[in-house]
Amino acid sequence: TASPSPSLFLLPSELYYLIARFLQSGPCKKSAQVLVEELEEHQVRGSRGLSCPGTAQPRCPGWDGVAVNAHIPPDYLLRICERLGPLLDKEIPQSVLGVQTLLGVGRQSLLRAAKGKISNARMAAFGFDE
Structure with a gap:
């Protein structure tokens, strides 16, 4: 690898x-x-x-x-997190529109995969390597 x-x-x-x-x-x-x-x-x-x-x-x-x-404001991490959901929504829409959370699961997760693709976590759960 x-x-x-x-x-x-x-x-x-x-x-x-x-x-x-x-x-x-x-x-x-x-x-x-x-x-x-x-x-x-x-x-x-x-x-x-x-x-x-x-x-x-x-x-x-x-x-x-x-x-x-000095170019990094104290709320920089918060601002990054606020941008993640909308960026991902453009590629892979969430199941409940308008709900923004870092703690979602399934189709609300920030780690969701496109429909028809099996996520790496699921592959690992079934004992398959990437």
Whole structure:
């Protein structure tokens, strides 16, 4: 099998960054701080760039500070999520029009497949490899 492109290795660390950035901007600042500390502890690549939430420090020890990613607003992850449903609906319509949720299943799932195609999860459930 072909190995994933190097850019795909950044996706998980970028997602962690966006989650922490989102948490920092809301009521879960302590959760954001714990996540930032764990990312540092596990040396997650690409996790640099978050300020230390709930402290007067402009950055956590070893982190570059938000200025590195100043172009990323705190609601960036939320805005990405808001765009996913409408983009997918253009290709594969949902079963209940107008209902936008990240938690849907079946034809309401953001992971839904085109009719007649069996999703990778279903294939795996039946013991078939991709």
